[in-house]
Amino acid sequence: NAGVMQNPRHLVRRRGQEARLRCSPMKGHSHVYWYRQLPEEGLKFMVYLQKENIIDESGMPKERFSAEFPKEGPSILRIQQVVRGDSAAYFCASSPRGGRSNNEQFFGPGTRLTVL
Amino acid sequence: LAKTTQPISMDSYEGQEVNITCSHNNIATNDYITWYQQFPSQGPRFIIQGYKTKVTNEVASLFIPADRKSSTLSLPRVSLSDTAVYYCLVGDRSGGGADGLTFGKGTHLIIQP
Numbered sequence: 001n002a003g004v005m006q007n008p009r010h011l012v013r014r015r016g017q018e019a020r021l022r023c024s025p026m027k028g029h030s031h032v033y034w035y036r037q038l039p040e041e042g043l044k045f046m047v048y049l050q051k052e053n054i055i056d057e058s059g060m061p062k063e064r065f066s067a068e069f070p071k072e073g074p075s076i077l078r079i080q081q082v083v084r085g086d087s088a089a090y091f092c093a094s095s096p097r098g099g100r101s102n103n104e105q106f107f108g109p110g111t112r113l114t115v116l
Numbered sequence: 117l118a119k120t121t122q123p124i125s126m127d128s129y130e131g132q133e134v135n136i137t138c139s140h141n142n143i144a145t146n147d148y149i150t151w152y153q154q155f156p157s158q159g160p161r162f163i164i165q166g167y168k169t170k171v172t173n174e175v176a177s178l179f180i181p182a183d184r185k186s187s188t189l190s191l192p193r194v195s196l197s198d199t200a201v202y203y204c205l206v207g208d209r210s211g212g213g214a215d216g217l218t219f220g221k222g223t224h225l226i227i228q229p
Contacts, residue, residue, distance in 0.1 A: 045216030045218065104150070
């Protein structure tokens with residue numbers, strides 16, 4: 001059973017470009033979470049999605065950031081008009097049950113975004 | 117969510133037992149205590165979870181006193197490969213709400229030969 005897959009592993013963008021990060025959850029998992037980790041910091045929750053629904057986006061910046069988890073295909077975190085402060089590692093996690101009903105989440109290897 | 121406090125870093129040697137203590141004075145009745153491990157350039161990995169007393173699995177033990185205001189992750193006979201950041205998390209399993217996990221800065225454990 002493959003784990004959580006994220007691609008690309010590394011992404012370089014210039015200021016003003018768009019970044020698209022993809023996450024395929026573990027097989028059988030329908031709950032996806034996105035986190036951001038700045039250097040020397042812990043992970044910060046961004047958004048929680050189920051298939052076709054955003055459940056909790058309380059950690060998402062109000063502008064430029066969006067996320068989706070379509071009925072078919074991976075979950076996508078989209079960052080428009082990137083700025084240098086968006087440089088970070090972005091982790092996706094999945095779980096078979098949602099939210100705080102199950103604290104065990106399975107994390108992917110992350111996408112390291114560098115904005116030049 | 118209950119706030120957690122843990123040492124920023126710890127050092128130990130191969131073969132030693134390592135205990136990392138986490139304080140969570142405001143833990144709520146429904147809260148569980150969960151520990152994750154993160155290696156450089158990787159996502160966190162679940163280690164162990166408990167509610168009270170002692171929990172043991174093939175990787176670690178978790179000791180939780182009666183007042184539950186702290187917990188101790190115990191790693192037996194560590195090796196160099198246990199060098200990682202260890203996060204203590206506190207949250208409920210009631211099923212209510214939909215928050216993601218709340219990570220602090222964790223404890224950077226360094227194991228030396």
